[in-house]
Amino acid sequence: xxxxxxxxxxxxxxxxxxxxxxxxxxxxxxxxxxxxxxxxxxxxxxxxxxxxxxxxxxxxxxxxxxxxxxxxxxxxxxxxxxxxxxxxxxxxxxxxxxxxxxxxxxxxxxxxxxxxxxxxxxx
Numbered sequence: 001x002x003x004x005x006x007x008x009x010x011x012x013x014x015x016x017x018x019x020x021x022x023x024x025x026x027x028x029x030x031x032x033x034x035x036x037x038x039x040x041x042x043x044x045x046x047x048x049x050x051x052x053x054x055x056x057x058x059x060x061x062x063x064x065x066x067x068x069x070x071x072x073x074x075x076x077x078x079x080x081x082x083x084x085x086x087x088x089x090x091x092x093x094x095x096x097x098x099x100x101x102x103x104x105x106x107x108x109x110x111x112x113x114x115x116x117x118x119x120x121x122x123x
Contacts, residue, residue, distance in 0.1 A: 010036055027056045034079070043083030050075040069099030073110065077117060086121045093118050 017025035030053045037046030073096040080089035097114045
């Protein structure tokens with residue numbers, strides 16, 4: 001069984017990636033930190049990495065990509081809602097829902113999941 005990477009290793013990977021200016025390495029390091037902090041329940045620390053990941057994804061794909069919809073959905077569910085950042089989560093989920101609708105229509109499962117999360121944070 002492989003041990004999960006430690007925080008300092010992930011931070012070092014991000015530093016090295018930024019020094020190299022390799023976009024794929026930077027995106028990978030940012031994603032690793034976002035997931036690490038979410039899994040370790042450090043949601044407020046994770047939020048800037050999730051946000052940066054979204055910015056990098058937009059640069060690498062498109063502002064209206066299906067991948068961005070999924071990323072934003074996961075960002076809200078795994079980080080913003082647990083962090084108590086409900087206004088940001090609401091805006092993020094609404095954007096995700098707009099993008100899902102472009103690709104899947106209003107009856108798709110991701111749409112209902114987003115609606116459930118929006119309902120959850122409205123109460």
